[in-house]
Amino acid sequence: MTETLSSARELSRALEAMQRQLLEAALRRPRYEVLPLDGTADAVVDHVPREVTVTVTASPRRGMEPTLALSESLARQGYRVVPHLAARLVIDESHLRDMLCRISEAGIRDIFVIAGDGEPAGVFPDSLRLLSALREGQGDGLGQHLEQVGVAGYPEGHPDVSDAQLTRALLAKQPSSTYLVTQLCFSARTVSAWVDRMRAAGVSLPVYPGVAGVVDQRKLLRVAQRIGVGQSVRFLRKHHGLLRLLSPGGYRPDGLVRELASRLAPSADDMAGLHVYTLGAVAATERWRREALEQTLEAVDRHRSRRRRVAPPSRYSALALVRHGVTGQAWPRAWDRHEPRDGYDVVIVGGGVHGLATAYYLATNHGIDNVAVLEKSYIGSGGSGRNTAILRSNYLTAEGVQFYDRSLQLYRRLAEELNFNVMFSRRGHLTLAHSDASLRTMRWRAEVNKLSGVDSEVIDADEVQRLVPYLDTSTAARYPILGALYHPPGGIIRHDAVVWGYARAASAFGVHVHQDTEVTGIDVNDGRVRGVQTTRGPIAAPIVVNATAGWSSLISAMAGVRMPVQTFPLQAAVTEPVRPFLHTVVVSGTLHVYMSQTARGEIVFGASVDPFASYSTRGSLDFLEGLASHVLELMPSLATLRVLRQWAGLCDMTPDFAPIMGRTHVEGFLVDVGWGTYGFKAGPVSGEAMAECIATGRTPELISAFGLHRFAEGELVGEKGAAAVGH
Amino acid sequence: MILLPCPWCGPRAADEYAYLGELTPRPDPQRATRTEWRDYLYLRANLAGWTTERWYHRMGCRRYLTVQRHTVSNDVRSVAAAGSGGEP
Amino acid sequence: MPETAVVARSPIAPAPPETVVAGWVVSGRRSTAGLVLTDCTPLAKVAVKATPHGAMQERLHVPFGRAARRSPALQAPGDALLVIGSGPGEWLVVAPPGAQSRLLEQLNAAAAGVTELVTLLDITHGRALVRLTGDRSPDLLAKECGLDLADAVVRNGSALRTAVAKLATDLVRDDRDGVRSYLLHCERSSGQYLFDALRDAGREFGVDVTGFEPAGI
Structure with a gap:
């Protein structure tokens, strides 16, 4: 009984975790569907980050050319682009071949094939016919660069075609396509039921549910005018329920996206990603996505701290402190001691x-x-237990910044999450520049940081002096301080x-x-x-x-x-405690030394690893000598401070x-x-x-x-x- | 810091030397497979115990040396000119 | 060429007043302090490389670790010569300013018939050479160099290469008139730094700078 319960609980936990992951992944790398209008390219480049895939629709009135031109331009700008290929706009096989050539030359590897509206301009009345041509042409290299071919799915039905016909058509398209994008949807239940029906019918393609981005009515009407009333009506007919977008106060897809994730979580293929119809509102959609992503990440953390309370060993609080103080009762062990089991997962x-x-x-x-x-x-x-406990995320590459920014985020909330005072002190982090070259690198780092939303800026020597008055900022110093990279979110922790x-x-x-x-x-x-x-x-x-x-x-x-x-010792040292005077972390790459003042008042110093591999954790005099000489270059007034102890930890260095x-x-x-x-x-x-x-x-x-x-x-x-x- | 007895210069502090890492036999670059070569380039035994390694006395005799050192205690058992035997 | 024509400068800035000796801008300062530093960079310097314990070593007749005032293979002007066994199969030959071509000729002659590879290189302008003289010079050096400079370990005429102020430096014990004296030889680009480091270290012992004089080495 208990076992069943606990495995049911495990299952539900695992499911929740998957939902959150799915949601996060979907919001991190969605597809944005954009219209090939003047100004779309600028809107995308100005607002949309490169991890978002951009799909470009085809307009029956203007033909394939604007779609191809916009796709090429966005691909050149570094986007992953998916042009929509409307079968009825393709004249014949040689036209198809020409277009695929251009697509391939632009480095595009993914197309989305639809029937398109209006009378066929050439020999392809529907998408199936075009897909078949693609498949037959494969032998002589037609579309050989394509890695992905998408087709449309209609969870809410099609105005002119029956559901049974739609299913048959999908089954026929399945061998020549690799994924499905649904029409604009408003009900997660409908999508999920449709996915179940498709799976039962034998359609196994990964599904990208299509949702509307943030919509503002006036903008939508403007777009409707620009793409033509007839086409808008057809669009409205095909995307059943679109009128909901015109509800007063605007539309936000948050709830829908969350529900989609929760319903489709058990199989990754049922929600391979999110397809967002931007409907001309690229900037607003991107703003929404960022907010939604942030909320998702926060929800993950709230979720965790909520669950932590399920089984606290004993909650640490001011009240508990008083209670234990008054009663003299011993604190329970913070973590349990056990006999090892025979096996673990x-x-x-x-x-x-x-x-x-x-x-x-x-x-x-x-x-x-x-x-x-x-x-x-x-x-x-x-x-x-041997490091110098400095936290920061001001790295030089976007990957590094994002990696450590996530770590810093987790650290920042750790005390609350663990109900344990980890003494995180967000006190700012200064990396000193002693040369024009390092100042240049600092500016570079600051820009990379800012692009990832991480707070870093280059400050001049006066500002450095203001933050850390004890630093020798005179120009007479052997390594004069020209400025610094100031990273306010950095700090130290216990x-x-x-x-x-x-x-x-x-x-x-x-x-x-x-x-x-x-x-x-x-x-x-x-x-x-x-x-x-x-x-x-x-x-x-x-x-x-x-x-x-x-x-x-x-x-x-x-x-x-x-x-x-290879294992190298890294040494550190700490001085006797003094009054607080150093309120930021100070690092000098040139002198290879870093220092901070602990909550107890000691100054903690670190430097570079020992010059040879070893498993020894003994301190050495020459380390202390080198460290002291470097520290005194920066802060001559520390000369009278006594070193309390030094130690070493082991660092596993990779090539x-x-x-x-x-x-x-x-x-x-x-x-x-x-x-x-x-x-x-x-x-x-x-x-x-x-x-x-x-x-x-x-x-x-x-x-x-x-x-x-x-x-x-x-x-x-x-x-x-x-x-x-x-x- | 440890003292390394240089066969040419006598005992000197380790910071006069460049530590070049543990000695592994180099495969024939003409015949080694890519995997063998990359294993030679990157993989290390990184033993906690007696190791045979290469040092270079950069601030002294500028000679390459074969050193047997205990990586936990940093005791040095032997130092010899490189190529005089004792290499794996 | 008149004495005053400038042909070269040491990497070490001369303490004022400046004067020109053998075409080198040097310090004209004369100090009577008990502990003095002299920039001796103008001296002719030739590096010799050959096989350790080989035929060339036999001809130079100076082993690694020793510095000799004479060598059967060489004759310098005024007999001022120092042959330093600076490394295994490495020698540094020092002679009065301008003597480098003559040294190279004589060394070439000495290398004749030697089958091992012998390299001769004029490094006069590529290195810095500093002399530290005075009874307290070991105390000064002890602040910048980890070696035990006691007589029993580094007696007069000893040559070795080690870290001085964290620089690879040839250190030669070469007493003058019974007074402790050391020659320190390093890369030209590090010359000023070495000089400054020694002067800083010697401040507590009253070290002073005295200019280069061409007489002797």
């Missing part, structure tokens, strides 16, 4: 922020809670608290965190992982994740997986300074390693992505460039996602 090796976050998101996002995290020492004893918070929350969801449990072997047979050997006995598991830093080569070697990793994430050639053995010197700030987003990878069996796009196979294939990523720049 997932075993994660490494109890750092990456491993614990992966476990937490497996449990919360995907309902997979039969998970163990194995840590050979205490949790956070490795890199997670790294141990992040580890503890994740452990506590994961434990509340049923994850087992086993400390003092060292993995001594990994069982593999027939190319599949079967479990691990530990100092506390064998544990069976179909999925084993290597989330270690420092020892990642050795853990992978146990599974027979060789790694392109391209990017991490290694995802599956390996041993089935069920996944890695999240090679994080070099920047693993901590990527913890939450990596955990989220690895959890998705494990739960869905698919590698999320965010981490697809980081696969281990890239080395064998010679596809190193450089600075792409993980930012070798200024790591």
Whole structure:
């Protein structure tokens, strides 16, 4: 009984997770249908990002030419474009061949074939005839560059054709097409019922439900005038229910899109993406999409914090503090201690922020809670407890910015989500420029950041002085400060608290965190992982994740997986506490030093990795000497400050300074390693992505460039996602 | 910082040297498959224990050396001129 | 060519007043301090490379790690010569300003009949050469160099290459009239930096700059 309940709960959780993913994916990369009118090209280029696919309709009055011209122009601008090919506008096969030639030369690989309105201009009365011509012409290269061919579907019926005829036609088109776009729809129930009917009839093409974007009445009427009244009427007839768009107060598709995602979630093909009819309102549609995407992401987080309250170990609050203070009652353990089970669904090796976050998101996002995290020492004893706890997202490439921006977003809400004070201090982050060249790079970074919506700007030396009065901004300095990249969202966090918070929350969801449990072997047979050997006995598991830093080569070697990793110590030092005077994080790439003041008043310093590979975590004098000389170049007044202690953590460096994430050639053995010197700030987003990878069996796009196979294939990523720049 | 006993110059601090990584036998570039070559380029044993590695005394004798070092303790067992034997 | 015609400048800015010696702009400053730094870049410098312990080494008769005032293969003007065994199979030959062509000729002659590869290169203008003289010079160097410079380790006539102020530097113990003295030799582009680093380090010992004098090395 309980088992049934819990598996039902798991199922519903998994379903919800899929819906949210589907919604997010649909809103991230939709298709926008635009009309080939003057000004459309400008509207698209000005407002629409390149991840949106643009489909261009064909106008019976003006022929195929405007469609082709706009498609070519948008393809040149870097868009993925889908021209609509109206069968009745095509004169003969040579006309078809000419058009496909132009399409192919423009780099377009996807077309959408429709019948089109009015009398046939040539030999193709309907789309089926044109598709057949395409298919027959394949032998001599007709349309050979095409990868996708779409056809229309009519969930709300067609004014002139019966449903049965429509279904027969779709079945006939199926062999020569690759996807379906529905007419403009207003009811998720209708679409979902229609999809079920089509599947039953044997139509297996992926479906893109068509919805209207944001519509403003006046604009719609203007468009209607421009495309011609007759055509508008035909459009209205075919897109049943369109009059709803004219409801006072305008139309927003939010509810429809959410419901579509929720009804079509169980099969990815039932909602392969979203097709948005922009109806001339490109800018407004794009504005709507951004808002809707943001709301979706926020809803995901609200959803999570709501569910967290299901099983809190003991809620931390001011009230609880008072109660415990008054009663003298001991606090319960933050995370439970368990005897290891004989087996788990997932075993994660490494109890750092990456491993614990992966476990937490497996449990919360995907309902997979039969998970163990194995840590050979205490949790956070490795890199997670040894880094300098700086968070930022001001990277040089769009990929890097987006990756770390997501991580920063998760970090920002982490205290609330985990009900654990992780002491995130958003205090701003300064990267100093000591030369014109670095100032130029800063400007570049600032622009890349702004384009991704990340707050960064270049400030001059006076502004730097104002933010950090103790910096030597005189021109007499050996490395004069010319300016800085100022990144207000950056900051510091209490790294141990992040580890503890994740452990506590994961434990509340049923994850087992086993400390003092060292993995001594990994069982593999027939190319599949079967479990691990530990100092506390064998544990069976179909999925084993290597989330270690420092020892990642050795853990992978146990599974027979060789790694392109070398382990280098990275040292850091901390001074005695002093009054707060340093209110931002200060980084100098030229001097290779970074510093911040903790909540306790200590100044934490870091620099570059040791000059040779080692597993030793001993500090060295020459590191301290070099660090001190560099710090004093920046802040001579620190000369009297005493260093309290120094330490080292281990960094797994890869040849391209990017991490290694995802599956390996041993089935069920996944890695999240090679994080070099920047693993901590990527913890939450990596955990989220690895959890998705494990739960869905698919590698999320965010981490697809980081696969281990890239080395064998010679596809190193450089600075792409993980930012070798200024790591 | 560790001291490496250079066979030419005597014991010197490690920062006088360039660390060039663990030694792996190089496959014949004419005959190696792409996979073999990329494995040689990128894959490392990265052992925690005794390793044989290449160092270059860039601020001293400017000679290449074969060093046996323990990567956990950083103890150095032997340093010899490169090519004088002991390489894998 | 008259003494005053300028042919070259050291990478190290001369302390005022400036004067010209053997075509080099040098400092005319004369210091009587107990610890002095001199820019000796105008000295002729020739690099020799050959096989360690080979025939060329036999002819030069200076092993790696030693610096000698004479060599059977060479004769410099006024007998001012220093042959430095700066590396295995590497020598730096230093002689008075302008002597480089003569040195090259003599070295060429010495290399005749040697079957191993011998490389001779005039590096007079490619390097910087600094002399540090005074009893406290080991104390000064201890601030910029990790080596033990005690007599038992680096006695007079020792030559070695090591990091000084984090630069690869040839360091030669070459006492003058019984006073501790070191020659420091590095890339030309690092010359000013090395000079400044030594002057900074020597401030507490009262180091001063004194100009180059062509007599002797």
